[in-house]
Amino acid sequence: MTESRESEVLASVPDRLFIGGAWVAGTSGRTIRVSDPATGTVIKTIADASVADGAAALDAAVAAQESWAATAPRVRGEILRRAFDLLQERREDFALLMTLEMGKPLMEARGEVAYGGEFLRWFGEEAVRISGRYGTNPEGTGRMIVSQHPVGPCFLITPWNFPLAMATRKVAPALAAGCTVVVKPAELTPLTTLFFAQLLEDVGLPAGVVNVVTTSTSAAVSGPIIADPRLRKLSFTGSTGVGRRLIEQSAASVLRVSMELGGNAPFVVFEDAELDKAVEGALLAKFRNVGQACTAANRFIVHESIATEFARRVTERVKGYAVGRGTEDGVTIGPLINGAAVDKAAELVQDAIARGAAVTTGGKKIEGAGSFFEPTVLTGVRPGSDILREEIFGPVLSIVTFADEDDAVRIANDTEYGLVSYVFTQDLARGQRMIERLQTGMMGLNIGVVSNAAAPFGGVKQSGVGREGGFEGIHEYLSTKYTLTPDPFA
Incomplete structure (x- = not known):
């Protein structure tokens, strides 16, 4: 792999925050230096989000929620399918980028592109299969309608070890369900998520549906987002210790949570x-x-x-x-x-x-x-x-x-x-x-x-709650509504 090829890929990655469909420098005035763990050298410098930037990202997600939820499931699914197709075209760029910022061998990085892409394809297909049920109540006095609805704006916190697959595994079901999101990638490997956001922009995802904030002050930026009553869902992959703290923070707003935590x-x-x-x-x-x-x-x-x-x-x-x-x-x-x-x-x-x-x-x-x-x-x-x-x-x-x-x-x-x-x-x-x-x-x-x-990915005991992947994965981003109507024949 030539240095010129590496430089070309790194240069194509945005170095700003993605908020409301725009690439913005942010308000902190700080930057994050991303290093190659194989050499210790800095490979790119990017924007470091402030608390205000996090709030702006949530504002954008909230503003886009109603229209995105009303978007036809087929349209949502087709956007995810286009994202899958474009990822295949750019797979070598994504693989090289992950190797540079995370260190995994290029062959394994290519495997992650294939794996991560499957979440886009799978949930693009699941978007049109969100279903409910209709039936007579046991007493025969009315009709029961059970329907599924987007849970609302989501905050997705992803880890450093699988920077593409962990983003697609959360973003794809959220978008398929009709939810808007704020994504906070790990400080150690944020470049892949920024590159992925650019891909989503390129396939025509409406502004504000996906927002990305990269930050070196994770707790400070995340805390106000989690505490905001407009947020309705938190998904986190990382250590059990951090997961426990996030669950505690989520309790105040009774947030829906998905936690994929430690393993042994x-x-x-x-x-x-x-x-x-x-x-x-x-x-x-x-x-x-x-x-x-x-x-x-x-x-x-x-x-x-x-x-x-x-x-x-x-x-x-x-x-x-x-x-x-x-x-x-x-x-x-x-x-x-x-x-x-x-x-x-x-x-x-x-x-x-x-x-x-x-x-x-x-x-x-x-x-x-x-x-x-x-x-x-x-x-x-x-x-x-x-x-x-x-x-x-x-x-x-x-x-x-x-x-x-x-x-x-x-x-x-x-x-x-x-x-x-x-x-x-x-x-x-x-x-x-x-x-x-x-x-x-x-x-x-x-x-x-x-x-x-x-397949549904997740654990028991202190390895987490909820499942990602499979048809179970989209239900993490849906809320169930029951409606009773009078007997139409009475």
């Missing part, structure tokens, strides 16, 4: 598993996006009879991974998002080693430019290790062993989180039992990646 995914390998497939699934579940995914497997719970061989095979594969800048050919492991992420990974690995774990490969920060950490495999991780309780968000595969099914279930469920689980077994009845017994909102049975735009 168990990856259970039974003694009868097809080992090659389990290893392949493990590598996908752990190292996709450099381990920086809420769905990343965090705890590899392997039957004691096959743990040694499982560890040998995954170690052999991990040793072959190429680490480097995501734009370089052959790179499979890019940088972590910043130095703090590297420090956290190192601390978790060192704690596990201190408690008796062994490193079969990796285990250290890579010195030099950028925020790199060696792809790592740990065996013999002991109960009580921090790495079993905290979300790693890095390229570290930690193996613990179990003796029987009940033991595996106990270890897997021993967490406050419940986003996703993975199970590898050839026993169909056991697989069905795991669906019932594992306390997660999603499960991969003999597969290492579960995300799909047509």
Whole structure:
């Protein structure tokens, strides 16, 4: 990838806020410097929104709400379809941009473009399928009409690790349902969202329907938006700690909330598993996006009879991974998002080693430019290790062993989180039992990646509330109204 190509794509990204259909400099006078985590160099400087800018964005969303809600579902769906088509035309630009600002290998960035685009296509199709019901009440004295309506202006807060897909996963169902939105992307990776807003403008989305505020003072800008009585919905993807605080803030206005929060995914390998497939699934579940995914497997719970061989095979594969800048050919492991992420990974690995774990490969920060950490495999991780309780968000595969099914279930469920689980077994009845017994909102049975735009994404316990994707996803942006009319034949 040439520097001129990188410069061309970066130059095409707006550096201002998108409010009311216009690109504005904002009122703060401040800027945000966006860096490439592979080099530490600043790649673009953009506007830094103030509290007043956030208020202006909500004003624009409120002003556009009535007309957008009244827009025909087919028209809303066609706009999303045009956005999907244009994203396919610009897919290489979006992929390169994500690699530059987030660090993931270019091949994976292309995968995210494909995945993120599917939300535009899926919800473009769902826009015309919003339905209700009509029927006679049990007493026969009237007719019941149940209808669905846009919930109203929404505030969408997206994370840094999947900057396109997390935006489309929220924006697409909101628009399909007839809601206007204010989007606040993560400070670390705001460029993709600005580029996406430009795409929506290019396909003819009316002014004010989508507004984007980029800011380095997230709490200050978000607080007044959440407290404004005109806001009717908050959707957030990020840490459980921040999610709790946002839920508390939302309570004052009794906002509808969707929260996709932390994970501590168990990856259970039974003694009868097809080992090659389990290893392949493990590598996908752990190292996709450099381990920086809420769905990343965090705890590899392997039957004691096959743990040694499982560890040998995954170690052999991990040793072959190429680490480097995501734009370089052959790179499979890019940088972590910043130095703090590297420090956290190192601390978790060192704690596990201190408690008796062994490193079969990796285990250290890579010195030099950028925020790199060696792809790592740990065996013999002991109960009580921090790495079993905290979300790693890095390229570290930690193996613990179990003796029987009940033991595996106990270890897997021993967490406050419940986003996703993975199970590898050839026993169909056991697989069905795991669906019932594992306390997660999603499960991969003999597969290492579960995300799909047509499926409901979300967790239980402290991994969040609500679902994104599937037909369930659009209902997060709809309110149900019941109407009773007199018996027309009376």
